[in-house]
Amino acid sequence: xxxxxxxxxxxxxxxxxxxxxxxxxxxxxxxxxxxxxxxxxxxxxxxxxxxxxxxxxxxxxxxxxxxxxxxxxxxxxxxxxxxxxxxxxxxxxxxxxxxxxxxxxxxxxxxxxxxxxxxxxxxxxxxxxxxxxxxxxxxxxxxxxxxxxxxxxxxxxxxxxxxxxxxxxxxxxxxxxxxxxxxxxxxxxxxxxxxxxxxxxxxxxxxxxxxxxxxxxxxxxxxxxxxxxxxxxxxxxxxxxxxxxxxxxxxxxxxxxxxxxxxxxxxxxxxxx
Amino acid sequence: xxxxxxxxxxxxxxxxxxxxxxxxxxxxxxxxxxxxxxxxxxxxxxxxxxxxxxxxxxxxxxxxxxxxxxxxxxxxxxxxxxxxxxxxxxxxxxxxxxxxxxxxxxxxxxxxxxxxxxxxxxxxxxxxxxxxxxxxxxxxxxxxxxxxxxxxxxxxxxxxxxxxxxxxxxxxxxxxxxxxxxxxxxxxxxxxxxxxxxxxxxxxxxxxxxxxxxxxxxxxxxxxxxxxxxxxxxxxxxxxxxxxxxxxxxxxxxxxxxxxxxxxxx
Numbered sequence: 096x097x098x099x100x101x102x103x104x105x106x107x108x109x110x111x112x113x114x115x116x117x118x119x120x121x122x123x124x125x126x127x128x129x130x131x132x133x134x135x136x137x138x139x140x141x142x143x144x145x146x147x148x149x150x151x152x153x154x155x156x157x158x159x160x161x162x163x164x165x166x167x168x169x170x171x172x173x174x175x176x177x178x179x180x181x182x183x184x185x186x187x188x189x190x191x192x193x194x195x196x197x198x199x200x201x202x203x204x205x206x207x208x209x210x211x212x213x214x215x216x217x218x219x220x221x222x223x224x225x226x227x228x229x230x231x232x233x234x235x236x237x238x239x240x241x242x243x244x245x246x247x248x249x250x251x252x253x254x255x256x257x258x259x260x261x262x263x264x265x266x267x268x269x270x271x272x273x274x275x276x277x278x279x280x281x282x283x284x285x286x287x288x289x290x291x292x293x294x295x296x297x298x299x300x301x302x303x304x305x306x307x308x309x310x311x312x313x314x315x316x317x318x319x320x321x322x323x324x325x326x327x328x329x330x331x332x333x334x335x336x337x338x339x340x341x342x343x344x345x346x347x348x349x350x351x352x353x354x355x356x357x358x359x360x361x362x363x364x365x366x367x368x
Numbered sequence: 369x370x371x372x373x374x375x376x377x378x379x380x381x382x383x384x385x386x387x388x389x390x391x392x393x394x395x396x397x398x399x400x401x402x403x404x405x406x407x408x409x410x411x412x413x414x415x416x417x418x419x420x421x422x423x424x425x426x427x428x429x430x431x432x433x434x435x436x437x438x439x440x441x442x443x444x445x446x447x448x449x450x451x452x453x454x455x456x457x458x459x460x461x462x463x464x465x466x467x468x469x470x471x472x473x474x475x476x477x478x479x480x481x482x483x484x485x486x487x488x489x490x491x492x493x494x495x496x497x498x499x500x501x502x503x504x505x506x507x508x509x510x511x512x513x514x515x516x517x518x519x520x521x522x523x524x525x526x527x528x529x530x531x532x533x534x535x536x537x538x539x540x541x542x543x544x545x546x547x548x549x550x551x552x553x554x555x556x557x558x559x560x561x562x563x564x565x566x567x568x569x570x571x572x573x574x575x576x577x578x579x580x581x582x583x584x585x586x587x588x589x590x591x592x593x594x595x596x597x598x599x600x601x602x603x604x605x606x607x608x609x610x611x612x613x614x615x616x617x618x619x620x621x622x623x624x625x626x627x628x629x630x631x632x633x634x
Contacts, residue, residue, distance in 0.1 A: 138558040147570045152419050152426055281400045288404055292411030302418050 113204050114212060121209075121216035132217060135180070136224040142172040143232070145297050166239050167328035168299050170232060175323040176296065177225045178218050179259040183210045184283040187270040200360070207267065207356065214263060243329050250334060254323040257341040262290075262319050264348035271352070274359035289314065295321030315344045376480065384487040387454075391488055401490045409497065412438055412564065419569075427569030432508040434566055436592040439501030440525070441564045444532060444587060446494025448557075452533065454486040456540040457553070463543050466631050479622050483537060506595050517597045520604065524594040527611040528587045532560075534614035535583075537622070544625040563588040586610055 125132065146169035150162055187210065190196045199206040233240045243251070269286055272279040291297060293316035300308050300321045311317050322337045331337065391397075416434060419426040426434055459482055462468040471478050506513075539552050559582060567575055567589040578584040586607045593599040 134552060134555055138554040140555075140558050141561060144559075144562045147574050148419075148426070148565055151569055151571050152424060276396060281397050281404075285400050285404050285407070288407035288411060292407075292414060297415050298418050302421075303414075307414075 110204070114208055117204070117209060117212040118216060121213040122219060125213070125216045125220045129220060132220050133224045136177060136221055136228065139173065139176050139180070142169045142176060142296060145169055146173075146236075149298070163238065164328070164330070165299070166236060167241055168324055168330070170229075170239060171324035171327035172296060172320055173232075174225065174229070174327065175255055175258065175320055177221060178255050179262050179319060180217070181214060181259070181262045181266045183214070183263060183266045184270045184273075184286075185280055186210065186213075188273045188280050191273045196363075200363075205356075207352075210267075211263065214259070218259075241329070243327060247326060247329060251323060251327045254326050254334070254338070254341070257338070257345065258319045258323050261315050261341060261344050261348060264345065264352050265315065267352045268348065268355045271355040271359040274362050289316055290319065293317065294319045295324065299325075315348070318344060376476075379476065379480075380484060383485050387486045388489060391490070397490060402493060405493050405497065409442070409501075412442075416565075427566045429566045429568065430509065432505045433592070433596055435505035435508075436502045436595055437566050437588050438564060439498045439503075439505060440528075440588045440591055440595075441498070442501060443495050443498030444528070444563070446491035446496075446498060447529060447532070448491070448536075449494065450488050450491030451484065451486075452536045454488045455483050456536050458482075458486070459540045460543045463629070468629065469631055472626070472629075478626075479537070479619060483533070502592070502595060509596060513597075517594070520599065521591065521594040524591040524599070524604070524607060527607050528591050530611040530615050531583055531586050531607075534611070534618040537618045538614070541618070541622050541625045544629050560584065560587070566592070583610055583614075 146166065149165040149169065187196075190199070196206065199209060202209075266283070266286065269282045270279065272282055293311045293314055295317060300311055300317055303311065318337065318341045322331070322334075322341070325331045326334055326337075416426075416431075416438060420431050420434075429437070459468075462471060462482075471481055474481060535556065536553070539556060542552070562570070562578060563584045567578055567585040570578065575585075579586075590599065590603055590607050594604070
């Protein structure tokens, strides 16, 4: 018993060392592509376009509190979306097609962590650009600045990170289709559809008809945008239940992604070898 | 002149028939793309309907009129994924690998070759469905059609296609200088989504930007107004001027950019 614990600890230390090395190398790589990442940050404008429409629609003019709700919600959604961007299907497909995956498989750590760390590194590089855009937003839109309560400031990053993990696992499972079909990137477009309409990116789920909203909360999508944004905008009083749901989804999806990975690797036949 | 047109249409037939046979290798994509189209359509209708609950309206547009805008947007999306995306996304690669040399050596206009060499059939369902939605919207607003309004609408739709093409081509041209420019098109795509809704549903400042700086109004709202038979003559002319200017700019800009092309590894 004692020996196995020691072994486990040694394994864990080794893993954290490798992961830290991966993360720092990926961070310096991403830092090289700052300009590109700035453009990606700008391309996440959709919540702000929707903000324009919702605040202009007669919905928001109905009474003043609605206006404030929409402004806070969509600015939060903009922030959440910035830090939950996932493109693992595209890069996995590229690595698979161009034969880079084989050397990754020989390394003493699963390629999963390589992609995971590159996403985190990209988010870290994004931070200054997001701040810059936020300042413009706060200056440009009237009554848009707010300071969330202290516990929200602490909890929101956790909610956003968990949302990112859910989305990453979801995409990872679909990325595994690359092992079976060369052009899996069209699946990414398919995955984008429920993400657009069920996550609360284009409209707060509160405006949906009752049945649809309940149905949406049975899928992982509302926990990607809607929950973190509502939390950040200060509309959720008791977030515990939502956090539980996020963890449950992470649990379910990690089992699936582990199985998908095992199945895929077994089927893998090194491109170009 | 007629000979020239004939030559270029012959090329077009050749280009598209070869790329069709390439694309048909990936038939599974068709199923995925149809699912994507249907999902996208239902989602867009749902979001649009949210604005119309409890007798609210969107920028003074009735539900059927807003459907015309949505339909035109869907059509433009199909046009983008059939022609613009497959062709213009490759320019970056030609510059990177230096294979643009071979394109320039061909006895045919390089802009024509770069813009129309490939064709992806997967956008066709969007084009058809988009048109059907627009026509449904027009019919349910029950305004009478006459020959003039039909001709005007067709001209406005062509003008919006030219505008969209020119913006894309101008941005793709900048890859002669900045090799990694493809993200700019992602930014453009994310802004063009704004064309899904009538331009009058945006706040004033945004509306001005979308009319005079990024001409989104001319992509969907103006053609939709033509289809609904309520476009006044000034906007009609203005739209023509915008598309003609942008097309002319794209041609001149491409020729100008070629002066700076130094090929790769030579």
